[in-house]
Amino acid sequence: MRELKLMKGNEAIAEAAIRCGVDGYFGYPITPQSEIMETLMAEAPWNTTGMVVLQAESEIASINMVYGGAGCGKRVMTSSSSPGISLMQEGLTYLAGSELPCVVVNVVRGGPGLGTIQPAQSDYFQTVKGGGHGDYKLITLAPASVQEMADFVEVAFDLAFKYRNPAMILSDGVIGQMMEKVELGEQKPRWTMEYIEKNHPWATTGKKKGKERRVITSVQLESSAQEEFNHKLQAKYRQIEKDEVLYEKIMCDDAEYLFVAYGSSARICQKAIELARNKGIKAGMLRPITLYPFPIQQLQELAKQVKGMLSVEMSAGQMVEDVRLAVNGKIPVEHYGRFGGSVHSPSEVVEALEQKLIGG
Amino acid sequence: MADSNTIIAPENLVYKKTDLLLDNVMHYCPGCSHGTVHKLIAEVIDEMGLQESTIGIAPVGCSVLAYNYIDIDWQEAAHGRAPALATAVKRLMPDKVVFSYQGDGDLAAIGTAETIHACNRGENIVMVFINNGIYGMTGGQMAPTTLPGMPASTCPTGRDVVRDGNPLKITELLAQLPGTCFVTRHSVHTPGNVRKTKKALRKAFENQLANKGTSLVEVVSTCSSGWKMTPVQANKWMEENMLPYYPLGDIKDE
Numbered sequence: 197m198r199e200l201k202l203m204k205g206n207e208a209i210a211e212a213a214i215r216c217g218v219d220g221y222f223g224y225p226i227t228p229q230s231e232i233m234e235t236l237m238a239e240a241p242w243n244t245t246g247m248v249v250l251q252a253e254s255e256i257a258s259i260n261m262v263y264g265g266a267g268c269g270k271r272v273m274t275s276s277s278s279p280g281i282s283l284m285q286e287g288l289t290y291l292a293g294s295e296l297p298c299v300v301v302n303v304v305r306g307g308p309g310l311g312t313i314q315p316a317q318s319d320y321f322q323t324v325k326g327g328g329h330g331d332y333k334l335i336t337l338a339p340a341s342v343q344e345m346a347d348f349v350e351v352a353f354d355l356a357f358k359y360r361n362p363a364m365i366l367s368d369g370v371i372g373q374m375m376e377k378v379e380l381g382e383q384k385p386r387w388t389m390e391y392i393e394k395n396h397p398w399a400t401t402g403k404k405k406g407k408e409r410r411v412i413t414s415v416q417l418e419s420s421a422q423e424e425f426n427h428k429l430q431a432k433y434r435q436i437e438k439d440e441v442l443y444e445k446i447m448c449d450d451a452e453y454l455f456v457a458y459g460s461s462a463r464i465c466q467k468a469i470e471l472a473r474n475k476g477i478k479a480g481m482l483r484p485i486t487l488y489p490f491p492i493q494q495l496q497e498l499a500k501q502v503k504g505m506l507s508v509e510m511s512a513g514q515m516v517e518d519v520r521l522a523v524n525g526k527i528p529v530e531h532y533g534r535f536g537g538s539v540h541s542p543s544e545v546v547e548a549l550e551q552k553l554i555g556g
Numbered sequence: 557m558a559d560s561n562t563i564i565a566p567e568n569l570v571y572k573k574t575d576l577l578l579d580n581v582m583h584y585c586p587g588c589s590h591g592t593v594h595k596l597i598a599e600v601i602d603e604m605g606l607q608e609s610t611i612g613i614a615p616v617g618c619s620v621l622a623y624n625y626i627d628i629d630w631q632e633a634a635h636g637r638a639p640a641l642a643t644a645v646k647r648l649m650p651d652k653v654v655f656s657y658q659g660d661g662d663l664a665a666i667g668t669a670e671t672i673h674a675c676n677r678g679e680n681i682v683m684v685f686i687n688n689g690i691y692g693m694t695g696g697q698m699a700p701t702t703l704p705g706m707p708a709s710t711c712p713t714g715r716d717v718v719r720d721g722n723p724l725k726i727t728e729l730l731a732q733l734p735g736t737c738f739v740t741r742h743s744v745h746t747p748g749n750v751r752k753t754k755k756a757l758r759k760a761f762e763n764q765l766a767n768k769g770t771s772l773v774e775v776v777s778t779c780s781s782g783w784k785m786t787p788v789q790a791n792k793w794m795e796e797n798m799l800p801y802y803p804l805g806d807i808k809d810e
Contacts, residue, residue, distance in 0.1 A: 220648050248647045253673035257640040260633065260670070264613070264641030267631040270648045290634045389649075400629035400645070402609045402652055411623045413614075413632035 205345040205371045210235035212346040217386040219270035220248040222261035227313040228369040229303035232275045255280040259287030266296035267412040269392040269399025275301035289328030293414030297356035301365045303372035306537035314537030315369025320514035324488040335363040336487040338458040342376035370460035442485035451480025457508040467542035495522040504528040504553035574602040587787025589777030592744040596754045610653040613638040617659035618692040636667025639674035655682035664700040664726040678735030678769035682760040685774040690782035700724040731808040738771040739808040745791040
């Protein structure tokens with residue numbers, strides 16, 4: 197039964213995970229996302245759906261438990277916040293190199309280092325440019341509401357299994373902690389072993405007589421084999437870039453200036469559009485929902501229409517580089533954002549638009 | 557003297573290589589203990605009829621390619637993380653049989669946290685621990701279990717315990733944890749020891765079927781290449797130097 201609830205973004209992730217039939221969650225506490233594991237432990241889904249929930253000894257152990265579970269074709273996930281996600285980078289590149297599907301949630305806080313427990317969006321580079329070693333990509337979804345926190349769990353698992361690649365839900369401390377109305381989906385059953393063996397023949401579920409053994413690995417000792425494998429990965433990424441871009445356009449039809457923002461910054465920009473339009477500035481927004489793949493084509497189209505773009509993000513300027521690459525010098529692209537745990541206000545965003553792009 | 561056809565007649569067969577041990581040419585050096593331990597694991601899985609239900613977790617180190625030799629499903633872990641993988645595989649598929657195969661650098665240095673916590677949770681898995689006191693694959697560097705005074709490429713004048721710390725008796729440490737049910741140390745340098753090691757491995761797998769918790773089988777091993785010795789010298793050196801520090805036998809059996 198679908199259900200309407202008031203809950204935190206973090207709690208919504210946990211509820212959605214149980215309801216969409218996730219097999220396992222492995223995590224380590226860190227602020228501001230500890231409610232994810234706390235909610236799971238309180239719900240005790242091992243008694244209902246059979247989902248395994250385990251507090252690991254570290255984020256390193258968590259992501260490697262995810263690797264083990266993913267290798268069995270199970271739908272497994274972990275969550276953390278920035279410093280913990282840094283610890284998981286080794287595991288993420290191994291998951292990508294072994295072509296294993298999983299979901300990782302990052303409720304971003306300000307850095308660098310131990311930083312602050314307040315919200316930030318400064319892990320964009322780490323998420324979409326690699327983070328770990330080697331040529332790999334993470335499918336990245338950026339929720340901008342508690343509803344999307346819930347909805348993207350299943351979306352992320354579907355994409356992860358479609359492409360056999362890890363998927364990241366890149367959230368932030370605002371979305372993780374704020375409470376909103378959320379509609380939760382119906383309880384779905386977990387995959388049976390028969391389903392996994394039929395649909396994911398690569399999974400290590402025990403070698404049947406007369407069948408080839410399955411090996412989950414990322415090691416290619418011969419450089420020619422590694423190169424060939426990397427070509428295969430790149431082909432997969434080109435397919436993802438072609439087919440899986442998600443975005444939302446707000447007030448773009450008559451827009452002369454464009455905010456580009458994701459997550460909580462996109463929520464702030466919705467108000468900024470209103471304030472700007474009250475002042476007679478025709479502002480609109482492109483909200484990338486997938487940060488990888490990035491809505492390059494949509495930005496190129498909009499560059500033909502608007503006079504300038506402002507990349508609004510709670511960082512010192514990270515996504516702005518991808519906006520500039522997409523626009524390729526056709527129009528001015530500037531960055532605005534508070535960072536280190538501070539959150540910009542809608543009026544600060546409008547002021548930045550006026551100063552950096554409109555002039556005067 | 558019987559002709560060769562008589563000797564190879566099926567009725568005269570007294571021993572055969574288990575089908576689980578694949579015919580791929582092993583990359584291990586002459587005198588290396590890995591090949592023998594691989595064979596024992598393959599035999600135990602075969603004899604217990606567990607081929608279709610066993611998942612092996614390979615480490616980083618010389619045995620990174622263990623999956624080329626034993627005909628079961630495998631996952632290859634990042635360095636030191638095999639116990640974390642094994643934890644998830646076993647918890648998500650409790651009716652499967654799961655073992656990790658790890659060297660000393662993997663289990664007792666970079667993966668110490670994963671090792672201790674998997675044992676402390678009493679994960680119902682088997683851990684096979686190859687202790688040859690050296691990093692073989694990377695070319696003979698000091699291991700957490702390198703003996704005092706024993707030379708390695710990163711301690712060319714020998715392990716200095718003041719500088720490098722003492723060799724870690726992680727097996728004794730793990731035996732202290734309530735989660736472990738069977739902690740034992742063996743070697744494969746004589747036929748008698750090979751037989752004892754196989755018996756211990758079988759017991760470890762039986763413990764898992766009986767849901768008894770973590771079983772750890774350490775095999776004190778030789779690395780002729782890393783130790784820069786002939787296989788015969790290495791066996792003798794191991795007996796005279798490694799075994800007094802790492803005495804053989806059961807440390808815990810509950």
